[in-house]
Amino acid sequence: MKTVRVDRKDWSVKLDDALWAYRTAYKTPIGTTPYRLVYGKGCHLPMKLAHRALWAIKSVNMEYNEAGGLRKLKLCELEEIRYEAYECASAYKDKLKRVHDAKLRKRVFEEGQKVWLYNSRLKFFPGKLKSKWMGPYVIVRVGQFGDVEIEDTKDQVRQVVNGHRLKPYLEGNDINMLEVDTMSYLLHPLEDGNE
Secondary structure, three states: OOOOOOOOOOHHHHHHHHHHHHHHOOEOOOOEOHHHHHHOOOOOOHHHHHHOHHHHHHOOOOOHHHHHHHHHHHHHHHHHHHHHHHHHHHHHHHHHHHHHHHHOOOOOOOOOOEEEEEOHHHOOOOOOOOOOEEEEEEEEEEOOOOEEEEEEOOOOOEEEEEHHHEEEOOOHHHHHOOOHHHOOOOOOOOOOOOO
């Protein structure tokens, strides 16, 4: 469905087919198709429905009490399908959150520590060689919920930022005290033949 003409003017003709494909495709987060959530049954192609139209007319029940009871039963089944989709989506979100949280590194900051602040304004249009980190800043207060109050070392302006936007500022003597495992690169001595 992604193919359109070169001039891209026939997208409106393909929109119905694209929507049909989206609504009838299985979605992992909800564990079913959007069509089944709305109508309570699987989707059949229009040809199959047209082929069985006469059969459907013959099997219509004309007794209103039985038809009403059947309708109530189908509405209850539809509510169960929606509840199952809600539970499936909730479990899917919990699983994604666990996977995401497992990749996060816990950063512990202390008062008086120097840090870099990520400049989020440069996120979309960074200069070619412009750094995305500003600083150094000094931590004044560490909040309970990840908020950190920092102070600019030059003009003593304070601001409260999210702790995820900070990273430690390492000075020359801090780098010398790092363990070899925590360093991001290792220096290898040159061999005698490769100078």
